[in-house]
Amino acid sequence: MSETSRPAVHPDRTGHAGYPGYTEYHPRWYRAPVSTYWWLQRRSYLIFILRELSSVFVAWFVVFLLLLIRAVSQGNEEYQQFLAWAATPWVVVLNLVAFLFVVLHAITWLNLTPAAIVVRLRGRRVPASWIAASAYLGWAAVSVFLAWLVLTR
Amino acid sequence: MAKRSTEPLLWLLFSAGGVLAALFVPVLLFLFGLAFPLGWISAPDHDGLLALLRHPLTVIGAFFLCLLLLVHAAHRFRYALYDGLQIKHLNELISVLCYGGAIVGSVFAGYLLWVVP
Numbered sequence: 001m002s003e004t005s006r007p008a009v010h011p012d013r014t015g016h017a018g019y020p021g022y023t024e025y026h027p028r029w030y031r032a033p034v035s036t037y038w039w040l041q042r043r044s045y046l047i048f049i050l051r052e053l054s055s056v057f058v059a060w061f062v063v064f065l066l067l068l069i070r071a072v073s074q075g076n077e078e079y080q081q082f083l084a085w086a087a088t089p090w091v092v093v094l095n096l097v098a099f100l101f102v103v104l105h106a107i108t109w110l111n112l113t114p115a116a117i118v119v120r121l122r123g124r125r126v127p128a129s130w131i132a133a134s135a136y137l138g139w140a141a142v143s144v145f146l147a148w149l150v151l152t153r
Numbered sequence: 154m155a156k157r158s159t160e161p162l163l164w165l166l167f168s169a170g171g172v173l174a175a176l177f178v179p180v181l182l183f184l185f186g187l188a189f190p191l192g193w194i195s196a197p198d199h200d201g202l203l204a205l206l207r208h209p210l211t212v213i214g215a216f217f218l219c220l221l222l223l224v225h226a227a228h229r230f231r232y233a234l235y236d237g238l239q240i241k242h243l244n245e246l247i248s249v250l251c252y253g254g255a256i257v258g259s260v261f262a263g264y265l266l267w268v269v270p
Binding site for chain 2: 052056099106
């Protein structure tokens, strides 16, 4: 079929009964090109991408925890070896960086709890600051409990 | 039946893992990653730690902690690559590697917790 014999507008899609009348060809959307390094342009963007990168260190923590669990279940000698390995400089630096990232995750996550949880008491909405404060209290309580669990062994 | 998207389930698991990562990980990483190796606090005895690890609640808790943390990390890392580096053409490969890694890691965690003496 030649170009000229083809209608520019599809016959059954002309503007009737509220149809806007589509052209045969889909338009190309205009999208402004975004730099690969868009997250370096603003401080808030950088913090966003750092927050997202905390996922890498959460995964590292699981690896570290599993190595600990394996060492403890293999015996005291392996457990002591694990502690000595964990004291080598590169592991300490990695764990320090991981700790900072995980704290960034915890703070940004808990700050969002008022957006995720709406509590009503006697028909009134509990202020966001109360919900955030109770999230932080929960964090403190869990931390104290886990520290107690480990340190009283 | 209409095909249901797995996306809501993934976001739900992501959120559950996010809560656990915020509440559980900082204190555990501080103790086992910094305080014990650097000698700020004396490390717990092996016997006591093994007894703690043997407790059924610890086994179940540690398994679900590992599972949800891995799914959380996989989901977030997938979107970090998607948004941050805009690697959209590799979307499927990245998804398979992220969630596949989380599943393999969880199975491995289950195995390690299963064989605790």
